[in-house]
Amino acid sequence: MTQFDYPELDEKLYREVLPNGLTVAVVPRRGFARSIAYFVTNFGSIHTDFRLEGEEYRAPAGVAHYLEHKLFDLPGGRDVTAEFAALGATVNAFTSYDMTAYYFTCTQEFDQCLRLLLEFVSTPYFTSESVERERGIIDQEIGMNLDAPDSVIFDSLMAAMYENHPIRIPILGTRDSIREITPETLELCHRAFYTPGNMLLCVIGDVDPEAVKQAALEVLGAEKRPMGAKQNHWPEEMTPVLPQTACAMEVAMPTFSLAFKCEPVGMGSQAIRQEMVADLAAEVLFGESSALYLSLYEQGLIDSSFGGGFETLEGCAMLCASGDSDDPYAVRDAILRQAEQLVETGIGQEEFLRLKRSALGRRIRGLDSLDGTCFRVCAYHFSEFDYFRFPEIYRDIQKEEILCFLSRVVRRERCAISVIKPLEEEES
Amino acid sequence: MxxxxxxxxxxxxxxxxxxxxxxxxxxxxxxxxxxxxxxxxxxxxxxxxxxxxxxxxxxxxxxxxxxxxxxxxxxxxxxxxxxxxxxxxxxxxxxxxxxxxxxxxxxxxxxxxxxxxxxxxxxxxxxxxxxxxxxxxxxxxxxxxxxxxxxxxxxxxxxxxxxxxxxxxxxxxxxxxxxxxxxxxxxxxxxxxxxxxxxxxxxxxxxxxxxxxxxxxxxxxDLPGRKPQPLAPQTGLRESPGGEITETMEVTQGKLCLGFTTPITNQTTEFAAMQLLTTLFGGGMTSKLFMNLREKQSLCYSIGSNYYSSKGIITVSAGIDCDKKELVRDEILRQLELCRRGEFTEQELNAAREYLVSGLRAVHDSPSSIESYYATAALSASKLTPAEYIDALCAVTARQAAQAAETLKLHTVYFLTEQERNIPHDPV
Known part of the structure; x- marks a missing residue:
């Protein structure tokens, strides 16, 4: 495997693309007890429309998440979770808008765990009964999200923001859409997107990189297979569908989430640079060391739940902020005014350098988290960027880029806000 | 260390x-x-x-x-x-x-x-x-x-x-x-x-x-006038009578919580056996409660148990359909009865043991987990290092785990359910 060195970060990474198309990345961490392995497909909830072997398909919303649940079944009544547990490991998975990840952490028997991970994710086994039974569980999960203010507020914000982009539909799908999912749908999506060429295996721990590669070749085979071509062009105006949306739930105080629509950032180091520029812009505008944060905090319009940043995904990007507030609309208006003012007055050089140093230091500290680092290495890989190169990007960013971002994006016509108000008191 | x-x-x-x-x-x-x-x-x-x-x-x-x-x-x-x-x-x-x-x-x-x-x-x-x-x-x-x-x-x-x-x-x-x-x-x-x-x-x-x-x-x-006072030693639970409580709220999913008491605390020698037993019973994704109530019977979306070792309290909490309270409670108690009778496999016991042991092995993998483990241990009655704790867990037999289960007494049942049903509040 090819070794890459990052002396600035005291990190190494081994990487290779295998003959079957799978990318393997290994970050060695000597002297740590835990190892973590992520086996990830670049297939998430937004990838419902695709073409495979000349045919066009449109899968029901929620299929990626449904598939994630069902991959834990293996023929012969084998129980994946119990097999990992017997090895002293824990296994889990998650589905996001643009990827599905299966991962385990262990403190021993790494090789066996790795082979089990590769095996179960690459083995589709769906019976009608088990797919039917899963519907009840996912239906419950959807019900739980409908009770959770955080997820309701975000899903309604996305529906207000986007007209065509599938981010407007919850990752889990809806109670109606999951009814349409059959074993055949799951098999089709597995064939289209769980082919090694669409996947990444990322390992962090005190492990031998060559052994990881060997296990991947032995379990998955060397053959290259066809891959689904995703429909990933969703035309969007830069104005949201609705500027505001609100509902009432059992919450203690009003809670909000707002976002400004941005142009998609694309791929590679240019894209990552835009993302880091946008993150720094968020810090300048409403981060904890900003003038706005202090003034809103002192006025009691925000509390420590307030925060935000840049979110990017294939075909969409946005600057978000959320928190609890008695007057969410006043917070939005203050953000708009502050952006205008910053663009007018500019950012001091000292302030700018301080923010870069802080952002860099926080990212370096974040490398201590195996889970967080593994996740970032994977997510940035699918954006065609090597995550450990972040220090050079930071060094290069100029403050003019930040002002340019603020003046282009933080505008009323690009903003949507979603609010949850407390239910009216109905004391009996 | x-x-x-x-x-x-x-x-x-x-x-x-x-x-x-x-x-x-x-x-x-x-x-x-x-x-x-x-x-x-x-x-x-x-x-x-x-x-x-x-x-x-x-x-x-x-x-x-x-x-x-x-x-x-x-x-x-x-x-x-x-x-x-x-x-x-x-x-x-x-x-x-x-x-x-x-x-x-x-x-x-x-x-x-x-x-x-x-x-x-x-x-x-x-x-x-x-x-x-x-x-x-x-x-x-x-x-x-x-x-x-x-x-x-x-x-x-x-x-x-x-x-x-x-x-x-x-x-x-x-x-x-x-x-x-x-x-x-x-x-x-x-x-x-x-x-x-x-x-x-x-x-x-x-x-x-x-x-x-x-x-x-x-x-x-080194503050002028400092006169540190000794701390009273940690004590066990001061018991009060239990009962059944039902409360209503605007929720779509009910929350059922059961509280048990045991004389085994972190000051008693059977501590490791109780920790192992509660993990076998309701900790993590291989526990009896998770495997049976969620996986096999689809009675709940989430279920798990906790052992508050300083006080000898064990809790079980489950997210369920509001009309399944009796069913779920009876099944939880039935699973506990099985534990008391020693009706669990060697594999189930070892999975629970491995789950705890691998968590302890990983204590030294991050500054925050080191701080949290030792700074808490320094104040609690049990001052075991992770290595000593692992040894204690490895020494627990199936018989000792079952004996620990026998000491559990159901103390209180709390149920949070949807509003419409007009269930009278039981006085406690």
């Missing part, structure tokens, strides 16, 4: 020198008896300290100082360990080796910590009213925010009912009414009192030599 320095009477520093990490951490805990009269004040103090110092007058200036320290973070640290409540601060900071030549991180970090602890700006003999009032609002809203997470809320209600006569029933952050009544002068006086009277536990993880850290910290706590 852990080096202990007695810095001053009543001030102890535990150090874990470890150069593998990219960040270090330092925590300060003032140890108090958990008491209704001061719980809310203790919870409020660190948040007020973080609002400003005489040199860094507001939040913005505080954050800027942290940005200069490569994005270091200081957060409030309020813990409950058995009968104690601790209040203090937790700092995490980038390791020195990543700083630019000539920049220091650790010494200025400790200097800044000193400033936060000892140089609060005063007003009429108390903390600044503005800081106190706004942090009171934040504290009250975090207490109220429990409402937003129904599972946490339900569990809090269960514990409150079970521990009516014990300090363990007091919420960790105090009650809303107590928080609302706090006055800036009274709060400052209380802080001065606990600074002078409390046992102080410091914890450092990082690459520096412990002796150096001790030398930097000793002068910070």
């Amino acid at each position: 852990i080096e202990t320095h007695f810095l001053l009477p009543g001030v102890v520093l535990h150090c874990c020198r470890d150069a593998r990490f990219k960040q270090g951490c330092l925590s300060v805990q003032l140890v108090r008896p958990m008491a209704g009269s001061e719980a809310a004040m203790n919870a409020l103090i660190p948040t007020v300290l973080l609002r400003g110092t005489t040199r860094h007058a507001d939040l913005r200036s505080i954050t800027m100082a942290l940005d200069d320290l490569y994005g270091a973070a200081v957060s409030p640290l309020v813990r409950r360990v058995g009968d104690y409540q601790t209040t203090g601060l937790y700092c995490s900071f980038m390791d020195q080796r990543f700083a630019l030549p000539g920049d220091r991180v650790q010494e200025p970090m400790i200097g800044f910590l000193r400033e936060l602890l000892l140089e609060s700006p005063l007003e009429n003999g108390g903390f600044r009213r503005e800081f106190v009032e706004s942090e009171k609002r934040n504290l009250i809203s975090s207490i109220e925010c429990e409402l937003n997470d129904k599972q946490v809320y339900a569990m809090g209600r269960l514990l409150k009912t079970m521990c009516r006569e014990d300090s363990f029933g007091l919420p960790r952050l105090g009650e809303k009414e107590q928080a609302a009544a706090i006055d800036p002068v009274e709060l400052y006086r209380h802080y001065q009192k606990i600074l002078l009277e409390s046992q102080i536990v410091l914890f450092y993880v990082g690459s520096a030599e412990p002796g150096e850290v001790a030398d930097l910290l000793r002068p910070v706590f």
Whole structure:
């Protein structure tokens, strides 16, 4: 495997693309007890429309998440979770808008765990009964999200923001859409997107990189297979569908989430640079060391739940902020005014350098988290960027880029806000 | 691995020198008896300290100082360990080796910590009213925010009912009414009192030599007039009668919580057996409750159990359909009965053991987990190191686990359900 060195970060990474198309990345961490392995497909909830072997398909919303649940079944009544547990490991998975990840952490028997991970994710086994039974569980999960203010507020914000982009539909799908999912749908999506060429295996721990590669070749085979071509062009105006949306739930105080629509950032180091520029812009505008944060905090319009940043995904990007507030609309208006003012007055050089140093230091500290680092290495890989190169990007960013971002994006016509108000008191 | 320095009477520093990490951490805990009269004040103090110092007058200036320290973070640290409540601060900071030549991180970090602890700006003999009032609002809203997470809320209600006569029933952050009544002068006086009277536990993880850290910290706590008071030893649960409680709220999913008591606490020799038993019963994804109620019978979306070892309380909590309360409760009790009769496999027992052991092996994998394990252990009745704890778990037999299950007595059943059904409130 090819070794890459990052002396600035005291990190190494081994990487290779295998003959079957799978990318393997290994970050060695000597002297740590835990190892973590992520086996990830670049297939998430937004990838419902695709073409495979000349045919066009449109899968029901929620299929990626449904598939994630069902991959834990293996023929012969084998129980994946119990097999990992017997090895002293824990296994889990998650589905996001643009990827599905299966991962385990262990403190021993790494090789066996790795082979089990590769095996179960690459083995589709769906019976009608088990797919039917899963519907009840996912239906419950959807019900739980409908009770959770955080997820309701975000899903309604996305529906207000986007007209065509599938981010407007919850990752889990809806109670109606999951009814349409059959074993055949799951098999089709597995064939289209769980082919090694669409996947990444990322390992962090005190492990031998060559052994990881060997296990991947032995379990998955060397053959290259066809891959689904995703429909990933969703035309969007830069104005949201609705500027505001609100509902009432059992919450203690009003809670909000707002976002400004941005142009998609694309791929590679240019894209990552835009993302880091946008993150720094968020810090300048409403981060904890900003003038706005202090003034809103002192006025009691925000509390420590307030925060935000840049979110990017294939075909969409946005600057978000959320928190609890008695007057969410006043917070939005203050953000708009502050952006205008910053663009007018500019950012001091000292302030700018301080923010870069802080952002860099926080990212370096974040490398201590195996889970967080593994996740970032994977997510940035699918954006065609090597995550450990972040220090050079930071060094290069100029403050003019930040002002340019603020003046282009933080505008009323690009903003949507979603609010949850407390239910009216109905004391009996 | 852990080096202990007695810095001053009543001030102890535990150090874990470890150069593998990219960040270090330092925590300060003032140890108090958990008491209704001061719980809310203790919870409020660190948040007020973080609002400003005489040199860094507001939040913005505080954050800027942290940005200069490569994005270091200081957060409030309020813990409950058995009968104690601790209040203090937790700092995490980038390791020195990543700083630019000539920049220091650790010494200025400790200097800044000193400033936060000892140089609060005063007003009429108390903390600044503005800081106190706004942090009171934040504290009250975090207490109220429990409402937003129904599972946490339900569990809090269960514990409150079970521990009516014990300090363990007091919420960790105090009650809303107590928080609302706090006055800036009274709060400052209380802080001065606990600074002078409390046992102080410091914890450092990082690459520096412990002796150096001790030398930097000793002068910070060498306060004129300090007379540390001894702490009363940890005690078991002061029992009160149990019962059945049902409450209604606007929810689509019911939350069922069962509370059991046992004479086995972290002060008794059967402690490891009980820990193993509760993990087998309801901890993690291989437990009897998860495998049977969720996986096999689809009776609930989430289910798990907890062992509060300082008090000998075991809780089970489940997210269920509102009409399945009896069914779920009976099945939980049936699974417990199976444990009592020793009807679990060697494989189930070993999975539970491995789950606990691998967690313990990983304690030394991050500064925060090292801090949290040892700083908590230093205050609890059980002072096992992770290695000793692993040995104790490995020695537990199936018979001993079943015997531990036999000691469980159902004490209280709490059910949170949807509003429409008109279920009368049972008095307790």
